[in-house]
Amino acid sequence: MSDEILVMRGITKRFAGVTALHDVSLSVRRGEIHAICGENGAGKSTLMKVLSGVHPHGTYDGEIVFDGEPCVFHGVRDSERRGIVIIHQELALCGQLSVAENLFLGNERARRGFIDWNRTNHEAQALLDRVGLRENPTTPVNDLGVGKQQLVEIAKALSKEVSLLILDEPTAALNDDDSQHLLDLLDGLRDEGITSVIISHKLNEVTRIADSVTVLRDGKTIETLPAKGLSEERIISGMVGRDLEHRFPPRTPDIGDEVLRIEDWTVHSPAQPDRVLVDRATISLRRGEIVGLAGLMGAGRTELAMSVFGRSYGVGVSGRVVKDGVEIDTRTVQAAIRNGLAYVSEDRKRYGLNLIEGVQRNVSAAALGKLSKNGWVNENEEFSVAERFRRSMGIRTPAVSTQVGTLSGGNQQKVVLAKWMFTDPDVLILDEPTRGIDVGAKYEIYSIINDLAAQGRAVLVISSELPELLGLCDRIYALSEGRITGEVNRAEATQERLMQYMTRGQNS
Amino acid sequence: MTTKTATTAATAPTAPQSRLSINLRQSGIYVAFALIVVLFAVLTDGALLQPQNISNIIVQNSYVLILAIGMILVIIGGHIDLSVGSTVALTGAICAVLTVQWGLPWPVAVLLTLLAGAIIGAAQGYWIAYFGIPAFIVTLAGMLVFRALTLTTLGNQGIGPFPDEIRSLANGFTGGYLGNIGLGPLGGADLVSLLAGLLFVAGFALSQWRKRAARLGYGQAVEPMPLFVLKIVGVGVVVMAVVVQLARFRNLPWVLVLLAALALGYSLMANNSVFGRHIYSIGGNLQAATLSGVKVKAVTFWVFVNMGALAALAGVIFAGRLNQAGPTAGTAFELDAIAAAFIGGAAVQGGVGKVVGAITGGLIMGVINNGMSLIGAPSEQVMLVKGLVLLAAVAYDVWTKRRA
Numbered sequence: 002m003s004d005e006i007l008v009m010r011g012i013t014k015r016f017a018g019v020t021a022l023h024d025v026s027l028s029v030r031r032g033e034i035h036a037i038c039g040e041n042g043a044g045k046s047t048l049m050k051v052l053s054g055v056h057p058h059g060t061y062d063g064e065i066v067f068d069g070e071p072c073v074f075h076g077v078r079d080s081e082r083r084g085i086v087i088i089h090q091e092l093a094l095c096g097q098l099s100v101a102e103n104l105f106l107g108n109e110r111a112r113r114g115f116i117d118w119n120r121t122n123h124e125a126q127a128l129l130d131r132v133g134l135r136e137n138p139t140t141p142v143n144d145l146g147v148g149k150q151q152l153v154e155i156a157k158a159l160s161k162e163v164s165l166l167i168l169d170e171p172t173a174a175l176n177d178d179d180s181q182h183l184l185d186l187l188d189g190l191r192d193e194g195i196t197s198v199i200i201s202h203k204l205n206e207v208t209r210i211a212d213s214v215t216v217l218r219d220g221k222t223i224e225t226l227p228a229k230g231l232s233e234e235r236i237i238s239g240m241v242g243r244d245l246e247h248r249f250p251p252r253t254p255d256i257g258d259e260v261l262r263i264e265d266w267t268v269h270s271p272a273q274p275d276r277v278l279v280d281r282a283t284i285s286l287r288r289g290e291i292v293g294l295a296g297l298m299g300a301g302r303t304e305l306a307m308s309v310f311g312r313s314y315g316v317g318v319s320g321r322v323v324k325d326g327v328e329i330d331t332r333t334v335q336a337a338i339r340n341g342l343a344y345v346s347e348d349r350k351r352y353g354l355n356l357i358e359g360v361q362r363n364v365s366a367a368a369l370g371k372l373s374k375n376g377w378v379n380e381n382e383e384f385s386v387a388e389r390f391r392r393s394m395g396i397r398t399p400a401v402s403t404q405v406g407t408l409s410g411g412n413q414q415k416v417v418l419a420k421w422m423f424t425d426p427d428v429l430i431l432d433e434p435t436r437g438i439d440v441g442a443k444y445e446i447y448s449i450i451n452d453l454a455a456q457g458r459a460v461l462v463i464s465s466e467l468p469e470l471l472g473l474c475d476r477i478y479a480l481s482e483g484r485i486t487g488e489v490n491r492a493e494a495t496q497e498r499l500m501q502y503m504t505r506g507q508n509s
Numbered sequence: 510m511t512t513k514t515a516t517t518a519a520t521a522p523t524a525p526q527s528r529l530s531i532n533l534r535q536s537g538i539y540v541a542f543a544l545i546v547v548l549f550a551v552l553t554d555g556a557l558l559q560p561q562n563i564s565n566i567i568v569q570n571s572y573v574l575i576l577a578i579g580m581i582l583v584i585i586g587g588h589i590d591l592s593v594g595s596t597v598a599l600t601g602a603i604c605a606v607l608t609v610q611w612g613l614p615w616p617v618a619v620l621l622t623l624l625a626g627a628i629i630g631a632a633q634g635y636w637i638a639y640f641g642i643p644a645f646i647v648t649l650a651g652m653l654v655f656r657a658l659t660l661t662t663l664g665n666q667g668i669g670p671f672p673d674e675i676r677s678l679a680n681g682f683t684g685g686y687l688g689n690i691g692l693g694p695l696g697g698a699d700l701v702s703l704l705a706g707l708l709f710v711a712g713f714a715l716s717q718w719r720k721r722a723a724r725l726g727y728g729q730a731v732e733p734m735p736l737f738v739l740k741i742v743g744v745g746v747v748v749m750a751v752v753v754q755l756a757r758f759r760n761l762p763w764v765l766v767l768l769a770a771l772a773l774g775y776s777l778m779a780n781n782s783v784f785g786r787h788i789y790s791i792g793g794n795l796q797a798a799t800l801s802g803v804k805v806k807a808v809t810f811w812v813f814v815n816m817g818a819l820a821a822l823a824g825v826i827f828a829g830r831l832n833q834a835g836p837t838a839g840t841a842f843e844l845d846a847i848a849a850a851f852i853g854g855a856a857v858q859g860g861v862g863k864v865v866g867a868i869t870g871g872l873i874m875g876v877i878n879n880g881m882s883l884i885g886a887p888s889e890q891v892m893l894v895k896g897l898v899l900l901a902a903v904a905y906d907v908w909t910k911r912r913a
Contacts, residue, residue: 313800323713344800352800355793357860366790367801369783376783381727388728400730420801 005117006031006196007052007165012063014047014056021047022061023220029165034187034197036207036228038236039217040467045200046090048217051166053087054080067165072389084164088154090173090298094142101125101138104157110314128156132186146273148179155186166190167314172206173299176276184210202297204233204504218242234497241467241496248444249472252451256475257288260459263344263396266320268301268308268483274316278304280483281320286428286459291450293474294463295499302463303347306430311337324427338367341427345417345461346376347436349410353417356406359388360398363405363416390419393482394449411442418449429453432463447473479503537905538854542869542876544796549880556883557876560758563751568830570875571764572597572823574868576846577776577853579819581867584850585779586812587792587859588644591848592633592651597839598659600626600824605668606836608675615674623821629655630817631810639811652843660836669833678767679829682760698756705753705761709769710745718740740769764826767870771819776864788812792859848895849874852902873898 007029013021016339022044029035037045050056052065054074065072067083077087094103101122108120125138134152142150151171158166168187172180180283187197201207207214211228216239268279279301281382286292296302306316309322311334322331324340331337346352354363364387365372372383387401396415398408398453405416414434421429431450435443450473453460465472471494472478479487479502487502556562576593583590600764603625607618629651636647670676687704690699717737724731731737755761778784787808790798799805823842828834853870855862874895881891 310800311802334800335804338802346800351794352796355790355797355860357793357856358789362786362789366786366798366803369786375785378781378783379784380781381723381729384724384729385727 002477006032006068007198008066009048009052010066012048012051012061012065013043013251014051014061015350016135021220025063025217025220025222027215027222028205028225029196029198030213032191032194032196033212034191034199034210036211036214037198037217038202038214039240041467043217043240044220045217045221046169049169049198049200049348051086052080053077053085053167055087063356065201076397081161084162085167085441086158086161086163086165087167088151088158088169088171090169092147092150092154094150094153096143097141099139100129100136100145100153103142103153104128104138104160106157108161125156125230128160131159132156133182146179147174148176148182151175151179151183152186155183163195164199167196168197168199170200170202170298172201172203182204202299202504204236207236208233211450216240234501237497237500237504246395250444250448250451254289254291254475255455255457256290257457259285260288261286261307261324262321263305264321264324266305266309266322267318268304268315269317270315271314278315278483282480282483282485284461284478284485286461288427288459289454290455290476291454291460291462291474293470293477294461294480294482295467295470295477295503296463297503298465300480300503302480303432304433304483305480306344306461309337310334310430313344326423338424338426341423341425343367343421343426343429345421345429345431347433349413349417353420354405354413357363357404358403359400359402360396360400360408360416361390364390364401364419364423367420386423387419390415390423394419395445411438411445414438414442414446415449418446422453426458428459428461430461430463433465434462435464435466435469443469466493467499470499471496479505481505511771521913534869537909538852538866538869538873538902541902542873545876545880549876549883553883554881557880558754562755562879562883563754564758566872566875566879567768568762569767569879570871571679571762571768572827572830573736573842573845573849573875574768574871575771575819575823575826577849577867577871578771578864579816580843580846581850581853581855581862581864582779582788582812583816584642584847584855585792585859585862586788586809587795588637588809588812589847590633590644590648590813590816591843592629592648592655593816593823594839594842594844595652595655595659596626596817596820596825597628597824597842598834598836599629599655599662600821601828601834601838602659602662602668603821604675604825605827606662607670607680608672609668609670615672617833619675622825623818626815626817626819626821626824627814629820630673630814632818634810634813636912637813638806644813657758659838663834667835669828669831671829671832675825675829676832678763679826681763683763683766685760694759695753695757698753699760700756702752702756702761705766706749706756710748713744713748717906772864772868779864784808784811788807789860792861794860839877845874846871852899854902856906859905870902880895 005028009025009027009028011020012025013020025044025048027048033230037048039045051061056160057075058073067085072083095106098106105121106124110117110124122138129136129138132152134149134156136145137148141167142153145153171183175183185212187199189195200210208228208231213225214228214231214236215225216223216236218240236414263282263284266279266282267277270276270278275500282305294302304314308318309331312318312332321328323329329340331340331342350356353403355366358420361383365383369378372379372386384401391398391401394415396419399414405413408416435446438446450460450462462470462473475491477489477494479499481503486505489498515676546557558837580590580593604618604622607613607621608615633651636642637644655691670866683701685699685701687700692699721731721737779788787798787803790801790803791805791808795805824839827838849871849872850867852873853862853865853866853868877894877898878891881894
């Protein structure tokens with residue numbers, strides 16, 4: 002048997018015109034813990050989905066050799082049969098069912114179609130012991146914390162006689178103790194001969210546990226390094242690359258006084274009210290300024306923005322929002338809008354648009370009051386407003402009555418922006434404003450953002466793409482584990498520096 | 510910015526074609542209605558379109574049509590109301606108690622009954638909007654609770670007879686205030702009815718004309734002149750044909766006047782009021798509506814209050830028509846109202862539908878009911894056909910959506 006348990010060669014994967022993976026190669030040695038690092042959108046999760054058969058054979062180019070044999074996986078079942086098990090970022094457990102039922106879901110311990118409960122619970126107990134989880138197998142999964150649920154997922158993988166375990170951001174949602182326990186467990190599994198591939202943003206964990214590290218960037222393999230003696234800085238420089246192209250419209254900032262200040266902002270998780278998602282964050286925005294908010298997945302960026310905007314997310318929210326020196330009420334969306342705030346969601350289809358209505362009715366949706374008298378909407382005024390935005394923002398649509406759902410992503414995003422521009426806000430929070438948008442449309446969105454700032458509005462841009470923040474923003478805050486860990490001005494900002502702030506944990 | 514190139518791209522000539530296909534989808538229901546009317550007119554040797562029969566169709570279906578108006582708003586908002594049948598029974602009973610037993614003047618009794626309906630709607634709307642229980646469950650409970658309250662109120666027996674005014678609201682006709690005029694071979698017809706019809710058509714034409722002029726003033730696309738004229742003439746001819754037939758029989762049924770007012774008012778409300786727009790936005794995308802500052806809970810609450818009040822109106826009319834409030838009144842009305850809404854083009858997910866569509870959907874079922882009974886079909890066949898029509902209507906809607 003060869004030394005390498007897994008070799009992926011020349012993997013290319015396209016989604017509707019976007020190349021997510023370009024000629025990616027990966028080789029994993031038997032019995033090691035192999036970490037995959039890269040920025041959001043670098044292609045890590047996609048690569049793992051190719052490997053585990055979530056993206057079936059034939060939907061990608063390239064070859065996969067596992068245990069010396071080429072692989073043709075048509076689904077997750079095929080890869081699991083070969084001993085490859087993936088644990089996704091979003092846990093795939095049925096909360097109402099017991100631990101034991103979850104462990105053997107789809108793989109039931111049954112006799113002639115009837116569940117053998119004794120065997121189920123007995124074997125479940127053995128698996129729980131193996132992962133060091135002291136819980137009764139009959140406990141409903143919902144009664145466990147996220148850390149323990151993660152262990153249930155691993156136990157489930159072990160029940161399938163796993164030889165290659167893939168973990169996508171296993172510690173992203175865990176606290177330090179739970180993360181520690183999980184990493185120790187992976188260490189132990191390595192001694193049992195189980196190979197692990199772990200995707201992680203937490204570089205301190207990567208350097209601690211991994212044997213080798215592969216860095217992806219923009220859907221390409223950059224390098225594979227032995228982890229021994231590897232510094233976090235070295236990994237970061239691979240993740241961010243060096244070249245920053247000129248893909249941003251020129252702008253001369255004209256920055257005025259402070260317009261908005263978010264002080265000591267704290268948000269707790271709605272699912273686990275004792276878990277802090279945003280921890281005493283303080284952010285200040287000035288007129289005409291574009292401010293960035295950088296942070297990795299799970300750092301609390303969206304949670305911060307949505308909780309400020311009408312308490313749309315989270316529980317146990319505390320802190321102050323001060324506008325032009327006066328504390329304002331943002332406890333409801335109506336109050337936030339009235340006080341000149343606007344929030345453009347990262348998920349425009351779910352949170353931003355009514356896809357079955359036309360452009361016109363979407364543009365007016367947040368400010369119908371401006372178009373109505375005594376509760377009656379003036380549709381002709383509404384039309385001219387929509388038409389005005391269509392022209393000024395270059396929304397490509399056959400007519401303003403066209404259903405928004407039929408437009409391209411970039412044009413949909415312009416409709417959302419138009420909706421909020423029509424409320425005439427002083428402060429706009431744009432959450433991932435260019436997600437899922439092609440390069441040309443991105444340039445147009447950047448131009449619109451520049452225009453907004455030039456009109457004297459303050460813009461807070463949340464983005465996973467550091468080059469975007471560097472190219473767009475006058476000042477950038479870094480958020481890590483809910484805390485503001487750094488603030489850099491445009492002149493001093495580099496990807497390396499931001500990445501250091503963004504990966505700075507509570508303990509480091 | 511790239512305004513110039515964008516504008517040229519935006520005015521690309523793909524518009525007329527797509528607008529036409531949208532029109533086809535929306536007007537499918539009216540075409541279907543016309544075909545069904547023609548079909549039964551032929552099958553019944555014209556009996557369907559006889560003056561008295563047209564009057565019957567309107568009077569017999571009025572309460573379902575009123576319920577359908579409320580139901581379409583509920584469904585656009587992404588909910589459902591299973592309790593309206595029981596609410597019809599309960600409000601009918603309340604109205605009977607108020608007039609027959611307490612002897613209150615009829616206008617007071619009717620107003621109090623409408624208020625009772627609104628309270629019933631508010632009670633359910635509270636649980637749905639503010640407590641977050643699915644409407645299906647709340648109104649299923651309501652269906653049982655309000656039926657039980659009906660039986661309690663009535664003491665398990667019918668109460669009647671109603672005052673003449675309430676009976677004539679349900680069953681009566683406008684008076685022949687100006688006498689009859691001769692219409693040649695058609696015989697005599699009521700002048701007031703004819704004038705009312707003409708006034709309605711003239712008003713429709715005028716409002717359409719003004720709307721078109723305003724749209725043109727704003728540089729909006731409008732339908733070509735011949736199509737516009739054709740539409741007005743078409744509506745005018747159909748309305749006048751119905752009115753002439755009614756005028757030849759016994760003038761206009763009061764419920765028709767009421768229905769016309771409700772249809773007009775609620776259409777306007779749904780399309781042009783902030784409240785109506787909010788209902789569509791909630792049904793179209795609840796989260797987006799919330800994040801756009803729509804007071805989702807309040808809007809949902811008032812939609813159910815409105816449904817309750819309309820159900821009470823239907824309750825008064827139904828009781829008045831039978832001249833008695835009975836314990837089994839309104840049974841399965843909710844199903845007719847829901848079917849009318851879906852046949853009329855509402856979407857199960859919410860966010861889509863029109864008041865006029867729901868009324869047309871209700872009329873389609875009414876015509877099928879009436880036409881089939883005229884040709885002597887047994888009731889099980891009527892039920893079968895109605896079920897299949899509902900399925901076909903929604904299947905057509907899903908099919909056109911998938912193709913789009």
